[in-house]
Amino acid sequence: MQVTHRLRRTLTHDWPGILLVTATLAAIGLYLGLKPVSAVGNGHRVIDFKTVSELMDKGDLSRREARWYQAAPVQENQSLPGVSN
C-alpha cells in the first residue's frame, strides 16, 4: 500500500519529467525506424546514393555496367525498350 501511495505521488508530481523521457525515447525510436543508413525493402537497399555517386565521379567506385539484370517491364505509356544482358 505504501508502494502504491509512493507511486501515485511520483506520477502526480513528476509527470513532466516522465513525459519528457518517454517522448525522447519515442523520438529516438522513430528516427531509427524511419531513416536507417542501409535499410532493406522489397529486395533492395536504401543507400547513401549521394556519397556513392561522388565516389564514382572521383573514380574510387566503378561505373562498370553489371551483367545478369533486366530493366523493369515496360509500361504501356513508356517508349523505352527493356534491356536484357
Add this chain to the structure above:
Amino acid sequence: MNEVTCELCPRGCVIPEGAAGDCRIRVNTGGKLVATTYGRPSSIQIDPVEKKPLYHFRPTTSVFSVATAGCNLHCLNCQNWQLSQRGGEEMETLYHLEPSELVASAVERDCQAIAYTYSDPIVFYEYAYDSAALAHEAGLSNIFVTAGYINRKPLQQICRVLDASNTDLKAFDDNFYRRINGGTLGPVLDALVTQREEGVWLEVTNLLIPTLNDDLALVRRMARWIERNLGPDTPLHFSQFTPMYRMRNLPPTPIPTLEKARMEALDAGLRYVYIGNVFGHEAANTYCPHDGTLLIRRSGFHVEEFNLTSDGRCPTCSEPIAGVWK
C-alpha cells in the same frame, strides 16, 4: 520508374533508381545496374591454397586472394562481416586494381593462382570473371571461395574460367539457411551440382555450430547427399565455430563433436573428410582411403610431408587419389 531486376542470385532484387541490391554493391544508376566495386577490392592477401581450404588442389600453391565489399548472404556468424556486410562507400580501403593489374600483381608475386574470396565473389561477379579470363591467359588457376547462393546460368558461365572451388554447405537444413544466413538451401545444392557438372574441382566446407547444425543425423543426411550427388571423392571439411559478429552467445565447437561428425561422413561413404582450423589434429592429414597410408601431413596450412606418387597415387597400394596434383 527505371527499376531494374538483378538476375545474378536467387534474391532477384527489384532495385529502384538510386538504390542497391541486397548485396549493397550493385546499384541502379539511371536505369543501369552498376557493379560499383569492379576493380575496387578492399582486401588483398597472399595465402597458401590450404587456407581456402583446398587440400586436393595443387598443394603448397601460393594464392593471390582478393575480395570486394558486399555479400548476398547475412550470416550471423560471419568472420568477414566488416567486409561483407558493408557497401563500397563504407569501406576505409578501396584499392584501384583493374583485372589486368590484378593478374600482373599475382604474377609479380609468384602466385600460381588467384582466389576470389573473403566476402563472396558472386557479388563481384564481373570483376572476378574478367580477372579470371585474363588469369587463364597468363597461366594462372582460378579459385572461388563462395557460399554458392547464385543462379544457375551465371554460375555455368563463370565455371568456364574456374579451376577449383570451395563452397560452403552451411547446413543441410533450409530453416537454418533462412534464420542464420538469410538465404535458402535449394540454390546452394544446385550450385554444388552445377560446379561438379562443369568440371570445377570442388571441396565442401561445413562449419559446425553448437546447438544449431551439429546434430549428427543432420550431418549424416548431408554427407549422404554429397556422396550421392557430388561423389564419394568430394573432400568435405568440418570447421570449428568460434563466437563472432552477431553470434557471440554460443561456445566454440567441441573437438569431439567435430570428430563424431567426421566419422558420420566417413561412414556415409565419403573418402576424404577433414577437420579444419584445429591446429595439430590428425584429421587435417590426407590418408589413403584404401589402406590408410599417410599421404599428406599438414601442420596448420603448411604441408610438412607429401607422399603421393608423381601421378597422384598412394605410394604403397597405387590407389588413385582424387585431386588436381600438378
